[in-house]
Amino acid sequence: MKKLQWYVILGIVFALIVAIxxxxxxxxxxxNYVxxxxxxxxxxxxxxxxxxxGIIVGSVMAVRIISLTKQIKELTNERIAYNELADNDLNTHPKS
Structure with a gap:
């Protein structure tokens, strides 16, 4: 949360500098245009x-966030599959 607050403060300071x-x-x-x-x-x-x-940076960050969200979903599904496989293995081969 503190990191977000610093981003907001730095954004406001940058906006003030640009405005001045x-x-x-x-x-x-x-x-000159073409x-x-x-x-x-x-x-x-x-x-x-x-x-x-700002639009360019926002677009790049949006693509990065979408990519990371997809990766998180894939890793979560992989973890669930491994947990189910481990549970099945424990149920079929109980320890003595």
Whole structure:
């Protein structure tokens, strides 16, 4: 639980730093695309970059969580099968 609290605190601190940095940089900048150029405020470029980074990290973490959940399910089923096999072995060959 404490680890989660530290993540929340660090997330808030990071968000504040990005927000302060973005508010200070309000000049218009040229954003070059493959098909053209646009003039956007730097604050939108910064916030958009942070948002895209968050989406990428969140997507990678979601894939990792799904993979680990699948692995946990497989290992749990394997453990249950081993326990049933051990119980059957003890029932068919009782100790004297």
């Amino acid at each position: 940095f973005a508010v200070v940089n309000v000049d218009k900048v040229d954003v 098909f053209g150029t646009a003039h956007w405020p730097l604050i939108l470029v910064i916030l958009g970059s942070v948002a895209m980074g």
